[in-house]
Structure formats: C-alpha cells, structure tokens
Amino acid sequence: MATCAVKGGCPSDYVALSISLLSIIMLLAKATAPYLIHKIPRPKGSSFWLVAIQVFASINLLLSIVMALGFLRFRRRYWWRSCYIWAVWIEGPLGFGLLLSSRIVQAFQLYNIFVKRRLPPIRSFVLLPLVLLPWIVCATFIHVNKPLNSRCHMGTRWIIPVICLHALYVAALVGFTGAVRHIEFRFQELKELWRGILVSMCSIGIWVVSYILNEIHEDISLVQIISRFLVLLMTSVLVVAFFSISISQPLISLKSLRKKDQQEYSMMGRALGIPDSGLLAQRELMxxxxxxxxxxxxxxxxxxxxxxxxxxxxxxxxxxxxxxxxxxxxxxxxxxxxxxxxxxxxxxxxxxxxxxxxxxxxxxxxxxxxxxxxxxxxxxxxxxxxxxxxxxxxxxxxxxxxxxxxFFLKLKEEARIKTVDSELEQSGWNFSHRLSSVHCADDPFHQEHSPRKSSSSSRDFELQ
CATH class of the missing domain: 1.10.167.10 (Regulator of G-protein Signalling 4, domain 2)
Structure with a gap:
C-alpha cells in the first residue's frame, strides 16, 4: 500500500479513473447530441463557444488531477510532466478557473437579459478573460516562487489562498444566480442552475477537505490513497453537475431523444406556447x-x-x-x-x-x-x-x-380546387375520395365536371 500511495496504481486509483472517464463520455455525449442526433445547426457566438469551453475546462480539470496527484505510475523526467504545468496551470486557469469563469459569464448574461432586459454591455469574449485574470496572476505567482515538491504538494501557507480563490468564484456565481431568483423562467434555467450549484457546492466541500488532507498528510499512505480518490471522484461529479443544462441555449436544451418532443419544440414560438406558430393547420377559414x-x-x-x-x-x-x-x-x-x-x-x-x-x-x-x-x-x-x-x-x-x-401557379391551383370543393359542399354534394368505392360506368355520378370560369383576374384567388 505504501508503494502505490507514492507511485500510484492502487485499485482505488483505477476505480476513480474509470469514473472520471465515464463523466467525460457523458459530457461529450450531452454536448454533441443536439447537433448529431437532431441535426441542429451550430449556433454562432457565445451560445456555442461558452459551452465548448466548459467541456474543454472539465476535461483539463480531470486530467490535471490524474497527472498531478499520481494516479498512474510514471516518472516526471520530461518537462511536459512537470507539476507546475498540471497542478498549477492546467488545474487552475485552464481547469477549475475556466469552468467557473464560463458559468459566471453565463449567469452575468442571464442577469442582464432578464433583469436589466438588455444585451450584456460587455461581450463574452472580453468578459471571460477579465474574469479569468486572477487565476492567471495566481498561477504566475506560484510558478515564480516554486513551492511544489516532487509529488506536486505545497505547504500550508500556500493552500489557504488557493482555496480562498476557489471559494471566491463559487460565491460570485451564487451571487449572480441569486440576483435573478425572482424571474419566472420559461425553460427552468434558474432551477437547473441552482440544482447544479447545490450539487457542486457539496462536491467542492468534500473536494476541499480531501485536497487539504492530501497536501498536509503526505506521510500517511492511507490518507493519501483515500483523499486522492475522493478528489477525483468529487471532480467527476462536479463537472457533470455544472454541465446540467446550458442557460445560453434553451431551445437546444429542450431537445430530447423522443421524436414527439423534437417536433413539439422545433421552433422557439412553439416552445414558448405562442398560438398558431409553426406549421399550417389542417383546416383554416377561407x-x-x-x-x-x-x-x-x-x-x-x-x-x-x-x-x-x-x-x-x-x-x-x-x-x-x-x-x-x-x-x-x-x-x-x-x-x-x-x-x-x-x-x-x-x-x-x-x-x-x-x-x-x-x-x-x-x-x-x-x-x-x-x-x-x-x-x-x-x-x-x-x-x-x-x-x-x-x-x-x-x-x-x-x-x-x-x-x-x-410556386404561385401551384398555390393558385390549390386555391381553385379548394374553392370548387367548398362550393360543392355548400350545394349539398360531397365528392370525397373515401366514397369512391364504385368505379367507371357502375358509378351513376361518374361524369366530367367543368369548372366555372372565373371573372376575376389571374392574380385574384381564394386561399385556405
């Protein structure tokens, strides 16, 4: 046990790796299902790339924990296996920081659109780097001072500010979400966001305790094995909970694998319940x-x-x-x-x-x-x-x-046929196809009917 606690490769490590791999598969499936299954055109702007960034950051966060905490047996002799690349940059600015920053930007959009009833004053591609800037400064400061040892662990005086930075971003997300709590959303964005935050906060709480134990009790093998297992497990739960429903694409989020739901929400007007939106009704007034x-x-x-x-x-x-x-x-x-x-x-x-x-x-x-x-x-x-x-x-x-x-000729012909049918119905005759069980000479009503000549111009017609 002492050997695998230091070098990695314990049975619990492989269980945690399997769970993290499953979470990545779930993320990719949920992110690509609307485009691959429902053939929805890829949206432009932040509606697409903010969601893509969340998937990218989630994968980075999981991968950085695997590489930094020693789940696999390998030697850190190459530069790309450095602790400062995985435990500082990929776990921080490109992992947890990028994931939380993307969600904060989406919550900021939600606040401006539904509370202020205007488009956000700052574009997403400008706001995201600004929100991410403290993570970049913190990672640069740690990289310059180099407090990590050979096992990618840092001292107590470094753990406290790092954990406070994590908590600050969670508090910012909760703050923006709380500002829109009084809005009655049509597509349950707030409900899903609160649910994701609740699960995520529980995961982050367990994650923080496990992370601190893993950093401080470096000499206790059992603590190392259990704590890193919980760190990776809670991270897997965190990334799946954060990707519950994208608040920037409500119509795409409503798409399910059931055909009837796909038809019901094929247009935003129908999803919002606007009357007479979508396809033509079977029968309309003349x-x-x-x-x-x-x-x-x-x-x-x-x-x-x-x-x-x-x-x-x-x-x-x-x-x-x-x-x-x-x-x-x-x-x-x-x-x-x-x-x-x-x-x-x-x-x-x-x-x-x-x-x-x-x-x-x-x-x-x-x-x-x-x-x-x-x-x-x-x-x-x-x-x-x-x-x-x-x-x-x-x-x-x-x-x-x-x-x-x-197209006009076709519409004109359809209007002429429907007009003749309507006149025949009003006169008491019904020439419906479902009554034509008698054919040719056996049909006493079989005769050619000449349509009446219209006295109007060729562009005047009746539409159903």
Missing amino acids: QLVDSNEPLEKLLLNRRFRHSFMEFADSCMAGESVHFYEEVQQLDKIPVSDHVRRVYMARHIIDTYITPGATMEVNISHRCRQEILSTLDLAHPNLFKNALNELMQLMKMNLANDYWLST
Whole structure:
C-alpha cells in the first residue's frame, strides 16, 4: 500500500479513473447530441463557444488531477510532466478557473437579459478573460516562487489562498444566480442552475477537505490513497453537475431523444406556447386575397406567406421571410409578458441580427446597432425599422419574380380546387375520395365536371 500511495496504481486509483472517464463520455455525449442526433445547426457566438469551453475546462480539470496527484505510475523526467504545468496551470486557469469563469459569464448574461432586459454591455469574449485574470496572476505567482515538491504538494501557507480563490468564484456565481431568483423562467434555467450549484457546492466541500488532507498528510499512505480518490471522484461529479443544462441555449436544451418532443419544440414560438406558430393547420377559414394589395397585407395570410417563404428559400433568400414570421409571432405575446418577449427577442437577435448569425438578414448597420444596443429587449417596436427595411427588399427582389414562379401557379391551383370543393359542399354534394368505392360506368355520378370560369383576374384567388 505504501508503494502505490507514492507511485500510484492502487485499485482505488483505477476505480476513480474509470469514473472520471465515464463523466467525460457523458459530457461529450450531452454536448454533441443536439447537433448529431437532431441535426441542429451550430449556433454562432457565445451560445456555442461558452459551452465548448466548459467541456474543454472539465476535461483539463480531470486530467490535471490524474497527472498531478499520481494516479498512474510514471516518472516526471520530461518537462511536459512537470507539476507546475498540471497542478498549477492546467488545474487552475485552464481547469477549475475556466469552468467557473464560463458559468459566471453565463449567469452575468442571464442577469442582464432578464433583469436589466438588455444585451450584456460587455461581450463574452472580453468578459471571460477579465474574469479569468486572477487565476492567471495566481498561477504566475506560484510558478515564480516554486513551492511544489516532487509529488506536486505545497505547504500550508500556500493552500489557504488557493482555496480562498476557489471559494471566491463559487460565491460570485451564487451571487449572480441569486440576483435573478425572482424571474419566472420559461425553460427552468434558474432551477437547473441552482440544482447544479447545490450539487457542486457539496462536491467542492468534500473536494476541499480531501485536497487539504492530501497536501498536509503526505506521510500517511492511507490518507493519501483515500483523499486522492475522493478528489477525483468529487471532480467527476462536479463537472457533470455544472454541465446540467446550458442557460445560453434553451431551445437546444429542450431537445430530447423522443421524436414527439423534437417536433413539439422545433421552433422557439412553439416552445414558448405562442398560438398558431409553426406549421399550417389542417383546416383554416377561407380568405379572399387580392395580389394587387400591398405585400404587407398579403403576408398576413398564412398560406400565401408559406408559399412565398418556400419560393424565397429556393432563391437562397428566405431569411427575410423567416424573420418576418418570427417577428409576427413575437407580436402575439402580450406586452406585459416580459419574460416570453425577452426569450423570443433574444432568439430573433441570435438567429437573424447578430453579425455572422446562421440566417443573418441584410439590414443597415445603423438599424442593426439600434437593436444590439437596445435598453429594453421586450420593447414592442424593437424590430420595426428592421422589418420595414426588409419589406422594401422583398418588394424589389422577390415579389415580382414570385408571380412568375411555379410556386404561385401551384398555390393558385390549390386555391381553385379548394374553392370548387367548398362550393360543392355548400350545394349539398360531397365528392370525397373515401366514397369512391364504385368505379367507371357502375358509378351513376361518374361524369366530367367543368369548372366555372372565373371573372376575376389571374392574380385574384381564394386561399385556405
């Protein structure tokens, strides 16, 4: 026992290694499942890279503990096995520090978006290095003074400030989370975050005690074996608990492996419970649409809008119509419902407004900056100017070509057929396909019906 306590390779060490490997597999599976299984497009900006950084930091933290505390039998003769690389830099700034800093940045975003109702004043790629800076300073100071011995242990006077730095970051995360406790979140972000913090604090408490015992009682073999086992075990629990649900991607977080849930939350509007969002209903009221009317009025008709959207998508210019539809869904949310309006507005900004977004729309720089610098994400006229600009573009670039497209002809034919069927139903006859069990000459109603000639123009038709 004394030999493996010093050189590593005890049975408990391999059990802890197996648990840590399992936690890494769980992290990677949960992080990649929405993109590999549900084929969700990779989001741009902090919604993706903050989550990726958390996975990277979690792997670094686990690997640094394995290398620094001597779980495996190897000699530290090479520079890349140095205690200062693993126990100081990878465990500190690139491990625990980076993991906590990413969560603090996400909690800071949550606070600004839902409490202040504005986008964070500091971009995430600027805020993250600032939050991480104390870890870098601390690691540099330790590296210069070199207090570690050959087994990567430091004295008591170094342990106390290091543990205080860990506790400071946990307190900062709890503070930002507590500031948004009164918000009634739609997707349970706060509940999941509190759950992750509670489990993590328990894990950190056991981790701190085990870490201190491992550092101080270096001469007691049993304490060394048990303490390092608990350190790696609690770290595995910590990283899984911290990656419970990403508070920056609520729609992706709702995706499950069940097909019915995937369909239910295929759009943010449907996930928020906005009425009439998503696909066309099977049956709608008949509406008379005059193509000579303004495009703004025509797009209010859902069947026309979806046909126009299919045409725009075929021209690789469908983002403007998709943007219009999502803004229409936003307008259906009551102005008093600030939380749902903020969810929808943030989704629209991330999808259509942010530079480099997956469906970035072509609007002026002034209009884009007005939206990105807004002081109220729930404002009813937040996207009004952008919508006006895109409406003018659709009138100039898409509308005229649409009237000459097969999409318009198909819509016109469907409208004509539905109009004839509706007139036949009103006259008392039903020519449903499910009654056609009699064929050809045996069918007393088998005859050709000539559709009535329409007196309106070729662009006037009825839509269902």
